[in-house]
Each structure stands twice: as structure tokens, then as C-alpha cells.
Amino acid sequence: MKKALEDIVVxxxxxxxxxxxxSLMLAFQGAKVIKIEPIKGENLRVRRKGxxxxxxxxxxxxxxxxxxxxxxxxxxxxxxxxKKADVVVENFSLGAMDRLGLGYEVLKKVNPGxxxxxxxxxxLDGPYxxxxxxxxxxxxxxxxxxxxxxxDKPPVKAGPALCxxxxxxxxxxxxxxxxxxxxxxxxxxxxxxxxxxxxxxxxASALGAYYSSGGKVSQRTGNQHSGxxxxxxxxxxxxxxxxxxxxxxxxxxxxxxxxxxREDLLAxxxxxxxxxxxxxxxxxxxxxxxxxxxxxxxxVSDVLIEANVPHAPVLSIDEVADDPHLKYRKMIxxxxxxxxxxxxxxxxxxxxxESPLEEVVAAPLLGEHTDxxxxxxxxxxxxxxxxLHQKNIIRQKEKVMQ
Amino acid sequence: MKKALEDIVVxxxxxxxxxxxxSLMLAFQGAKVIKIEPIKGENLRVRRKGxxxxxxxxxxxxxxxxxxxxxxxxxxxxxxxxKKADVVVENFSLGAMDRLGLGYEVLKKVNPGxxxxxxxxxxLDGPYxxxxxxxxxxxxxxxxxxxxxxxDKPPVKAGPALCxxxxxxxxxxxxxxxxxxxxxxxxxxxxxxxxxxxxxxxxASALGAYYSSGGKVSQRTGNQHSGxxxxxxxxxxxxxxxxxxxxxxxxxxxxxxxxxxREDLLAxxxxxxxxxxxxxxxxxxxxxxxxxxxxxxxxVSDVLIEANVPHAPVLSIDEVADDPHLKYRKMIxxxxxxxxxxxxxxxxxxxxxESPLEEVVAAPLLGEHTDxxxxxxxxxxxxxxxxLHQKNIIRQKEKVMQ
Numbered sequence: 001m002k003k004a005l006e007d008i009v010v011x012x013x014x015x016x017x018x019x020x021x022x023s024l025m026l027a028f029q030g031a032k033v034i035k036i037e038p039i040k041g042e043n044l045r046v047r048r049k050g051x052x053x054x055x056x057x058x059x060x061x062x063x064x065x066x067x068x069x070x071x072x073x074x075x076x077x078x079x080x081x082x083k084k085a086d087v088v089v090e091n092f093s094l095g096a097m098d099r100l101g102l103g104y105e106v107l108k109k110v111n112p113g114x115x116x117x118x119x120x121x122x123x124l125d126g127p128y129x130x131x132x133x134x135x136x137x138x139x140x141x142x143x144x145x146x147x148x149x150x151x152d153k154p155p156v157k158a159g160p161a162l163c164x165x166x167x168x169x170x171x172x173x174x175x176x177x178x179x180x181x182x183x184x185x186x187x188x189x190x191x192x193x194x195x196x197x198x199x200x201x202x203x204a205s206a207l208g209a210y211y212s213s214g215g216k217v218s219q220r221t222g223n224q225h226s227g228x229x230x231x232x233x234x235x236x237x238x239x240x241x242x243x244x245x246x247x248x249x250x251x252x253x254x255x256x257x258x259x260x261x262r263e264d265l266l267a268x269x270x271x272x273x274x275x276x277x278x279x280x281x282x283x284x285x286x287x288x289x290x291x292x293x294x295x296x297x298x299x300v301s302d303v304l305i306e307a308n309v310p311h312a313p314v315l316s317i318d319e320v321a322d323d324p325h326l327k328y329r330k331m332i333x334x335x336x337x338x339x340x341x342x343x344x345x346x347x348x349x350x351x352x353x354e355s356p357l358e359e360v361v362a363a364p365l366l367g368e369h370t371d372x373x374x375x376x377x378x379x380x381x382x383x384x385x386x387x388l389h390q391k392n393i394i395r396q397k398e399k400v401m402q
Numbered sequence: 403m404k405k406a407l408e409d410i411v412v413x414x415x416x417x418x419x420x421x422x423x424x425s426l427m428l429a430f431q432g433a434k435v436i437k438i439e440p441i442k443g444e445n446l447r448v449r450r451k452g453x454x455x456x457x458x459x460x461x462x463x464x465x466x467x468x469x470x471x472x473x474x475x476x477x478x479x480x481x482x483x484x485k486k487a488d489v490v491v492e493n494f495s496l497g498a499m500d501r502l503g504l505g506y507e508v509l510k511k512v513n514p515g516x517x518x519x520x521x522x523x524x525x526l527d528g529p530y531x532x533x534x535x536x537x538x539x540x541x542x543x544x545x546x547x548x549x550x551x552x553x554d555k556p557p558v559k560a561g562p563a564l565c566x567x568x569x570x571x572x573x574x575x576x577x578x579x580x581x582x583x584x585x586x587x588x589x590x591x592x593x594x595x596x597x598x599x600x601x602x603x604x605x606a607s608a609l610g611a612y613y614s615s616g617g618k619v620s621q622r623t624g625n626q627h628s629g630x631x632x633x634x635x636x637x638x639x640x641x642x643x644x645x646x647x648x649x650x651x652x653x654x655x656x657x658x659x660x661x662x663x664r665e666d667l668l669a670x671x672x673x674x675x676x677x678x679x680x681x682x683x684x685x686x687x688x689x690x691x692x693x694x695x696x697x698x699x700x701x702v703s704d705v706l707i708e709a710n711v712p713h714a715p716v717l718s719i720d721e722v723a724d725d726p727h728l729k730y731r732k733m734i735x736x737x738x739x740x741x742x743x744x745x746x747x748x749x750x751x752x753x754x755x756e757s758p759l760e761e762v763v764a765a766p767l768l769g770e771h772t773d774x775x776x777x778x779x780x781x782x783x784x785x786x787x788x789x790l791h792q793k794n795i796i797r798q799k800e801k802v803m804q
Binding site for chain 2: 001004005017021025029052053054057058104122123125126127128131132133134136137138139140141142143144145146147148149150153154155156157158159160161162164165166167169170171172173174176177178179180181183184185187189190191192193194196197198199200201202203204205206207208210211212215217218220222223226233235237242243244246248305308309310311312313314315316317318320321323324325326328329331332343344346347349350351352353354355
């Protein structure tokens with residue numbers, strides 16, 4: 001079969017992580033994604049001198065077009081592109097597109113089939129809608145910090161930008177749902193995803209513990225089970241790092257005892273069931289720690305793979321960046337970038353057996369395809385392009401030859 | 403318009419969080435989702451005495467059917483259902499469906515249009531594919547723990563089950579993409595999402611810092627910016643909790659200084675630009691802390707909303723569970739459950755302007771709709787159902803009347 005989204009054209013106004021990840025997933029499934037940036041580049045491009053690695057990670061397989069949407073001629077170019085597009089993605093702050101005169105109500109008049117996808121911090125309405133939102137603030141407001149960290153330390157953010165990415169991938173799901181429906185109705189619509197909404201269901205364990213305890217607010221439990229109801233369940237020290245180990249079935253505990261050489265505890269009443277072990281968590285953790293702490297983490301892992309005990313070494317970022325499994329899965333891809341040279345960018349976590357993924361191509365330089373896209377899609381002449389360049393309404397950055 | 407997935411039938415073999423969240427999103431968009439569980443119930447149902455709140459959160463709007471898929475007659479019932487279905491969702495451990503004789507190759511012979519969605523820990527192939535995987539172990543292996551926590555404490559897991567949910571929502575996106583493509587080709591396919599793959603792109607900041615520093619592995623930075631390149635950017639103590647504050651533009655820093663009554667620092671050379679402030683982060687944090695620490699967190703928040711400084715109070719789980727914005731957005735829904743009474747379950751983070759969401763209805767009891775579904779979809783007679791019940795191949799739990 002062809003690529004799943006082969007004939008879909010996406011105008012991508014995304015910036016930073018949320019919108020760009022959504023449109024990256026569209027691009028990997030074969031959509032033609034046109035990344036439209038201001039003349040100076042999107043926020044992530046100007047954050048560091050030169051294109052940041054984050055920008056390169058999230059903008060593979062996109063055409064780069066730079067247009068000043070604040071100018072009247074720029075707006076008209078955008079509206080002309082909307083006529084030929086299927087999807088618009090944006091994650092500006094609330095109201096920004098309306099202030100540009102390019103909100104959904106305007107775009108749908110130009111193209112009633114357009115699917116307009118809006119990624120927001122707190123959504124399009126409600127008491128917090130107008131507040132500034134970033135991954136950090138949504139983590140604070142949304143319960144991520146409250147549930148992360150050790151009881152004797154302040155609440156702490158999760159390392160990954162999970163609100164941005166959860167929001168972005170929900171937005172992707174909304175777009176593909178609307179594309180499916182458009183096949184039946186011919187009509188487009190507005191898709192809206194709030195990061196704050198998207199993070200809420202992920203608190204299932206904490207909310208479950210909260211409701212089932214009659215509204216008792218639990219302390220953060222570090223790496224232990226959030227309800228303190230499974231044991232062993234922790235991160236244990238080794239000579240060269242840490243390893244997460246948990247037993248969700250008694251047979252796994254028995255396997256663990258055997259590989260630890262602690263058959264003497266097999267019949268011990270304190271550890272018979274998970275309920276018993278949870279009541280003696282401190283002791284369980286001491287027993288496991290005394291076994292792990294004088295070994296290497298991968299050595300412990302090898303033994304536990306053999307014993308079929310759920311576990312994983314805590315990998316550091318350099319280990320993740322070189323992970324053989326992620327390489328095998330083509331999640332880590334090494335590609336060539338015209339200015340930066342060899343770079344590593346992610347592949348697609350979404351795999352369809354009959355629809356090939358796009359080969360991964362480096363993110364565009366700022367405006368790399370401005371002329372090409374405006375010629376192809378709008379039929380602009382060389383003279384028209386030249387004039388637009390002179391007025392600084394569009395921009396094209398030339399590739400640097402190596 | 404009608405609901406987006408109005409005519410789609412989903413057979414949901416999902417358990418715990420990953421698969422069930424995926425099919426919950428399908429149900430909210432109007433798909434008929436049939437949750438098929440073993441005779442004793444899925445893992446999340448047996449975890450606690452009575453249906454756990456987590457189960458209730460993730461299985462609204464599904465029909466509950468209980469079939470023993472290990473029996474020959476149960477397998478045949480499932481295959482008969484597959485003939486009438488559009489999508490199968492499963493997140494069993496690797497190979498479980500094949501061992502049941504119900505793998506994709508078998509199902510597609512019965513129904514070539516079937517979309518078979520497989521949520522896995524490490525995916526269907528690769529060196530780690532056969533390892534046991536849970537949210538905790540993927541957090542360890544995938545770099546979440548490495549990037550979460552304070553430098554003077556061990557790595558720590560993120561509170562939310564982000565690997566489960568990220569995996570589940572990617573799977574939803576894969577399914578809707580395949581549904582779109584099936585409209586054009588008439589063909590189904592296998593969708594595969596690995597939680598380990600799905601978490602990798604969310605490390606963008608950590609990987610960016612790693613690559614741009616030439617491979618230097620950074621320490622965890624607690625609540626500070628992962629590259630220590632933005633200041634202020636932290637979680638600050640107040641009288642009754644904490645508040646996250648960050649300034650991404652100089653004008654925000656100036657606003658913050660004004661509301662803190664520190665206009666004396668407006669021209670201070672140590673704090674002129676973000677680069678200056680980052681070099682003096684410790685001092686910046688002291689200045690902000692001395693202002694926040696003798697106030698209530700919502701009092702600080704009110705001032706910062708007015709001053710347009712990015713921030714958010716760190717809400718505790720009870721505050722999140724009662725959040726007025728999440729209620730306004732209908733993400734927190736209070737519904738009636740026949741056994742439990744009033745419960746709170748999530749709504750849909752994916753909103754389509756023209757496609758109404760399903761009204762939220764409580765998760766089914768184990769096998770609540772077994773007879774109804776098998777009668778409606780397969781035309782089984784009362785006698786046939788009775789016989790299957792007698793043989794313990796299907797199960798129906800009666801609603802308890804209140």
C-alpha cells in the first residue's frame with residue numbers, strides 16, 4: 001500500500017515541542033508537511049546559535065517556508081496555501097491566530113474542508129484558558145509534580161517534557177480522526193487539545209489511591225509503589241548505577257529469592273504474599289539491596305532476565321542515546337544534515353504494517369523550501385518571488401555546501 | 403455531524419492502562435467498544451476487592467463481555483465477533499495472542515479489513531522484545547528516571563504512568579490513521595506501538611543538552627532548567643506549598659521584579675539578560691524565594707497572573723481532583739455507577755468541534771453485556787447462551803440493584 005497519509009498537505013505553524021511533534025508524526029506517515037516560520041525563525045530555532053538539536057529532532061521530513069504572517073501580503077500567501085491544504089496545525093498562545101486575522105472562522109471560509117488543529121496549554125475556554133502555559137507550569141498545575149519525587153524532598157518535575165508531547169500526540173489522534181470523518185462528510189472541523197486535559201488521565205494511580213482511601217492525600221513515594229501496595233517495587237543501588245525491580249506475582253518473588261541465594265526465605269511468613277511483603281517493605285528492600293549493591297547493574301539485569309523477574313537497569317542519557325534496541329527499532333536514526341553533519345533524530349513510534357514510513361530526511365533550514373513551495377503550490381513566478389523577498393515578506397536561507 | 407467514529411466496532415482486549423486508554427478514546431469518539439475480559443476479569447479488575455477506581459476511570463462507555471478465550475468455543479466466539487468488527491486492541495505480553503491462536507495472521511484471514519492494534523512494552527521485535535515490561539521498567543530503561551529528580555538524590559520515577567498513556571495514545575493515533583487509509587483501500591493492517599519507542603522523543607531537552615554539549619551527561623537538575631540555561635526557572639516554597647515560576651523573556655523578569663518590589667534590580671548588571679541571570683541562578687532563586695516564602699501559593703499566583711509572568715502553583719492531588727478548570731472543561735465528570743455510587747471519571751482530551759463526544763456512561767461490570775452483545779452481534783439464542791454459561795465459557799454479572 002501507499003503511505004497512509006500520502007496525499008495530505010499540512011500547514012505546520014507549530015513551535016517548540018507540542019505542535020512540531022504532532023506534525024512530525026503526520027510527516028512520517030507520508031503527509032506533505034510545510035513548516036511555516038516567521039522571518040526570524042520559530043522560537044526553538046532562535047533559542048541557540050544555530051539550529052538546536054531539539055529543532056532537528058522534531059522537524060525531520062518537513063518543507064521549510066518562512067513567511068511574515070503579520071504583513072498583508074504574507075497573510076494572503078497563507079490563505080492561498082490554506083485553499084490547497086488539508087490540515088493546519090498551530091500551538092500559539094490563546095488568540096494569537098485570531099489576532100493575525102487567521103483564526104479558524106476565517107480559514108474555514110476559504111476552505112470548508114480544512115482541519116484546523118489547535119494545541120493549547122489550558123484549552124480554548126475555561127477559567128485558566130488565558131494563562132501562559134509551558135510544560136513546567138502544566139506539570140505544576142496538573143499534578144505531575146505533586147506525585148513525583150521523595151517524601152522528604154520538594155515535589156519535582158518529570159524530566160521529559162511529557163505535557164508537550166502528550167498534548168501533541170493527542171492532537172495527532174484528533175487530526176487523523178477528523179481526516180477519517182472527512183472522507184465520509186467532506187467537511188473539516190476544529191480540533192482542540194489542552195495539555196492540562198491530556199495529563200489528567202495519566203494520574204490514574206494517584207487518583208485511584210486518593211479515591212479508594214476516602215480522599216486521603218498520599219505523600220510522594222519516590223520509586224516505591226504509589227499505594228505502597230506492591231513489594232518489592234523500588235529502584236535499588238548497584239556498583240555502577242541503579243536498577244528497578246518489582247514483583248507482581250508470588251512466583252516472581254520466589255524466582256528472585258532463588259537467584260539471590262535466599263531460598264531460606266521461601267517459606268518465611270513475613271514474605272508469603274504481596275500483602276505480607278508490603279507490610280515488610282523496608283526489610284524486603286534491605287534484602288534486595290544487599291544483593292544488588294555489590295554488583296554491576298547489567299550483571300543484575302542479566303540474572304533477572306534469566307529468572308523472568310520484572311526489572312530494568314536505570315539507563316543514563318548517554319546509554320539511552322546509544323541503546324541497541326532503540327537503534328534496532330530505528331527509533332534512533334543517524335542522518336546527514338547539510339550544516340551540522342551527522343545527527344541523530346527519532347523515528348516514528350507509530351508503525352503500520354502495510355504503510356511504509358517516510359525515509360527520514362533532515363529538518364529544513366529556515367525557509368529552505370520557501371521558493372519551491374510557493375512556486376509549486378501557488379504558481380508564483382520568479383519575479384513575484386523576488387519582489388516578496390525584497391519586501392522581506394518571505395525568506396529563503398541557502399544551504400551551506402560542505 | 404455524527405460522532406466521528408459512529409459506525410466503528412472495536413474489540414478491546416486491553417488491560418491495566420495502555421490498551422484501555424486507547425480504546426476509551428475510541429469510545430468517546432463514538433465507536434462501539436466491546437471490552438472482552440477473561441472469566442475472572444482483567445488484571446486491573448482483580449487488583450482490588452471490587453472494581454478499582456483506575457478501572458472505572460479508563461473503561462467508561464464500553465460494553466462488558468466476559469469470554470474464556472482459552473476454550474475452543476470461546477475462541478470461535480471471538481473469531482465470529484472479529485468478522486463483524488473493525489478494530490482489535492490488545493496489550494498482552496509479547497506472543498500471548500499467537501499462543502491463543504488469535505494472532506493477527508489468523509484474524510486477518512477471517513476479516514481482511516480488520517485493524518489489529520498491538521500495544522507493547524518494547525515492541526514486536528528487537529533485542530529487548532521478550533522482556534517483561536511495565537510502566538516502571540520502561541521509565542528506568544527509557545531515560546525518564548535518569549532525567550527526573552535532584553542531583554543529590556537517586557533517580558526517581560515520574561508520578562504519572564506516562565509510558566502506559568503515551569503508548570496508548572500513540573496506538574489510538576495509529577488506529578485512526580489506519581481507519582482513514584482503509585476508507586481508500588478497503589484493507590486493514592497491523593498497528594504496533596512500543597512504550598519504549600514512544601517515550602524516546604519526549605527526552606528532547608535532555609538529548610539536546612547531551613548532543614549540544616558534545617556528549618556530556620548532565621546531572622539531574624531537580625526543578626531547574628535541564629540545561630541550566632533559563633533563570634528564574636524553578637519551584638519556589640510558599641507558606642502552604644510550592645509555586646513554579648519561570649521567565650523566558652526579559653520583560654517577564656522586569657514584571658517579576660516590579661511585583662516583588664525590587665525595582666532596584668532592574669538595571670543590575672548581574673540580571674540584565676537571561677545569560678546573566680543563568681550565571682547568577684543561585685542569587686536569582688534567593689531573591690524570588692524571599693518574596694514567595696511568606697505568602698500563600700494562590701496569593702502569589704494571583705499577583706503573577708496580573709503581571710503576566712509564567713507560573714503555576716504546584717497543586718496537590720486533592721486540589722487537582724477538584725480543579726475548577728478541569729471541571730469546566732468536563733475533564734472531571736461525576737457519574738453514577740450501579741455498585742459504587744457517585745464516581746469521578748475523565749472526559750476526552752480530544753475535542754472535535756463538529757463531532758459530539760459520547761455522553762459518559764460508567765464502566766461495565768464484568769461481563770455486564772455478555773448476553774446482549776452475543777445476541778445482537780452473533781444472533782445467539784437464549785438456549786445457546788445458557789449452555790455457554792453452564793460450561794463457564796462466558797460469564798455475565800448481574801447489576802446489583804440499589
